[in-house]
Amino acid sequence: MNAHNIRTMQDLLNKLDKLGYSQSVVNQVRPRIKECVRIYNRPLSDIPADYDAFVERWGKGRISALAEGFRSHEHFIEFRKRIRGALSKLHLETTAPQELLPEWPPVLDVIRENSGPKKTLGPHRLTSATFLANSASAQGARPCDLTPGAITRLAAMHKGNDRRTFKLGISGINQLFDHPKLLQPVAHLLPAPLSQPANPNARASTRRRHGPNSDAGFWDEFDAFVAAKRGFDSLGRPIPAEESEFKQNSAETYENAVNSAMGVLERAGVLTAGDTLTLRELCSYETISMVADTWQVRMLDGEVSKETATLHQTVERLSHIATFSKFLGKKKRKKLQKLRDRVRKKAKRRSKMSAPREAWIKAFSRSSPQQLAVHTMPEQLIRKAQKILDDWDGLKRNKKAKTRMRALHLGIAAVQAAILFRGSSVRASNLRQLPFRGDDAQLILDLHTADVRISIPEHLTKNGVEIEADCDEDAWSVIEWYLKEIRPRLINDHPYGHNLTDSDYLFPSKNFDRAMEETTFAEHYRIGVEAVGLKMTLHQARHITAYFILSEDPNAMALAAAVLGDEVSTVEAFYAWMDGVKAVVEGRRLLRDARQNSRKRKVGRLKRGAA
Structure with a gap:
């Protein structure tokens, strides 16, 4: 079937069984297409089979309100999923293809002939394999050039669904190796199965507490540092976490920093399974420098974001352990301070609500249906x-x-x-x-x-x-x-x-x-x-609570802070925009009063001849 022959929803309905779907999927998609007559209030022949137009109208992610014509949220999701899936097949076929290197089409031809419902490779193999071929061709890579390193670099260019499609393409091509007869015509192009891309995220350290290579002596030293931070009472007994300034959350952040540093060193091959490591050695100037350098290489390679403060936080906490425990001499402390300055990532302190969250809560403040949905x-x-x-x-x-x-x-x-x-x-x-x-x-x-x-x-x-x-x-x-x-x-x-x-x-x-x-x-x-037709996170529930309180009484900052368990200054900073809303409303009221008073006012007249 030629996708270019499908112009309208009527064409799509007539040729649905030629899209490569199994009969059960066709039976699920067909009633949704027929519903378009009622939802669009037009015959199918007048509704274009346009993927981009469909997505623009109905979206792809969460919804904040239910469109007219749908019985429930589930009905809408089913309608959108089925029709968008069918249109996406046309969209992929009609999109201008990437110019492939000559080694790729023979591989794709084999997959095309043997993929689909009840075929050897199964359904949906061609789309992901084509995506992989396009990505590789754009970088000048033939099938035989896809070494593990090359695959990881190619995969790093894709995020989310595209990355998953890329990995599925690798799985689809590797299926050929399970069927020697299918592989034979292209065996000279595919000398070996392709590897999946390496995980860009840091792996958990094997030396973490209770990890496979955990060292009890190392963690005894760390626990001694935590106990020293919390201090001891007059009888020499350790102060419990809840009664000290160094609470459990603080101890966990330092433990995470230690785990992160050991994970970086393990990943780089500097720290192997048989090596011994003490807390003093980990928090030495030389080791902290090595952690920082290795982390920055990962930044340059695109494995970790340059925008996060993780490196700075790790270096700061290791440095604090070193200085608090008196592991370093004066010269090393000066060098360490220079290193801390070099990797410092100044975190932006928020003196007000972020722009996206403020825009969201303002939109919520204007939506009575959403407010009712929260209450019920x-x-x-x-x-x-x-x-x-x-x-x-x-x-x-x-x-x-x-x-x-x-x-x-x-x-x-x-x-x-x-x-x-x-x-x-x-x-x-x-x-x-x-x-x-x-x-x-x-x-x-x-x-x-x-x-x-x-x-x-x-x-x-x-x-x-x-x-x-x-x-x-x-x-x-x-x-x-x-x-x-x-x-x-x-x-x-x-x-x-x-x-x-x-x-x-x-x-x-x-x-x-x-x-x-x-x-x-x-x-x-x-x-x-x-x-219930809303779009919000657990944290945004706090913003909604503050909004409901302050919308009833804009001066109730202290009450809002008490309900949220927050500081009054924080609430004042984050919800200052509501003062602006109140000022606008009050200003409009004064203008209306002035306008009405001006109509009531009578111009005085001086009578002639009055003595």
């Missing part, structure tokens, strides 16, 4: 989740794991929203690690009065401010429903068989002593806010 988010999510839970066993028999998992996503997001908007807008890390049972419970549930209280000690918060908050009455029913319907299924009946451990954490993980993983926790929330 827990109940909306419960209703959506409960519909799935009511047919849980039937969905399980029909192996609808994805649908059942969606109910758990929505249920977790419902209780997240209830705590954030009806309790306290705590930071994501505190919300994620919230125990609700045991002696250290921070979410206190009173079964007799149905009261909910949040109590987080100061040593567990980012800014050292204790959080004490009573939740609204309607938070109880959401939390109770979660504990009855969602949490037990996470632990005993996970859709994918990944049952979690019943710990004291409100949001459990697979480990008894750990809360839910950070990325998993954020993903639950993302799916939940999308389901």
Whole structure:
């Protein structure tokens, strides 16, 4: 089929079975195309089959509001995914191809002839292989030139989906080596399987605490440094982390810096498995210089970003360990200071909200539907989740794991929203690690009065401010429903068989002593806010809370700071723009009053002849 013959949605519908789809996929795409008549309010013959126009109209990522004509968020996502996928095939075929080196077309021809539904190589192999061929040809690389280093350099030019497509292209070409008959015509062009690109991110150090090459003596020295930083009381006993200035979070940042430095040295081959290393040796001027030099080489090679402050932070913390522990003499301390100045990356201190976040909260302030969605988010999510839970066993028999998992996503997001908007807008890390049972419970549930209280000690918060908050009455029913319907299924009946451990954490993980993983926790929330037509992160919930308070009373900075557990000066700096909004509104009111008063005013007249 020639993609150029498809001009309209009617053409696409008529020739859908010629796009290389299996019959089951065709059956999923066809009804979505037919829906275009109602959604566009035009016949299919008048709707262009234009990928770019479709993406411009319907987007590619999250949505903040549901367009007219769609029954639900899920309906819209299904419509957009199916039609955009079909149009993308035309888009790829009609895009002007990269001029390939002569060694690539024979390889692509073999893949073209043997890929597709029920064919030897399977479906969707040609697109990714062509992407790889285009990338290589643009850099003058033939198939035989793709050494591991060359592949890593080519892959570094691509991010996200493009990088995944590049790697899939390698996998597709390597499939030829599993089928000697297919490989035979192009064996002279492909002498060996291609390697996947190396991971650009630093690997975790094998010498980290509890790592495969961990040295107990080294970590004893590090723990002694931490104990010395915290100090000792009058009886010589170590001061606990929560009572000292050097809290657990601080100790973890220094441990991360040590792990990062050892990882850099291992990656460069300077530090091997059989080498011994002490904390004094790691924090020597020579070793810190080597870490800095190796890191800067990685920057030049594009393996790590030049914009981050990681190198500066690592050097600063290793330097502090060295000076605090008196590992260095006077001359070495002066040299180390010059090194610190050389690698310093001045972090920008924010005296106000970042421009993108300010633009987002301003847009939110003008959207009544989004504000209503926030207020009703827990109940909306419960209703959506409960519909799935009511047919849980039937969905399980029909192996609808994805649908059942969606109910758990929505249920977790419902209780997240209830705590954030009806309790306290705590930071994501505190919300994620919230125990609700045991002696250290921070979410206190009173079964007799149905009261909910949040109590987080100061040593567990980012800014050292204790959080004490009573939740609204309607938070109880959401939390109770979660504990009855969602949490037990996470632990005993996970859709994918990944049952979690019943710990004291409100949001459990697979480990008894750990809360839910950070990325998993954020993903639950993302799916939940999308389901109610919103687009926001866990942290933006704090901005919304402050906005709701200050929109009612712009002078309530202290109240907003108390609810957020933040400093008043921080709230004043981040929400100063609301003073401007208030000033504009007040100014417009004064202008209206002046205009009305001018109409009432009568011009005085002097009567003639008056004595």
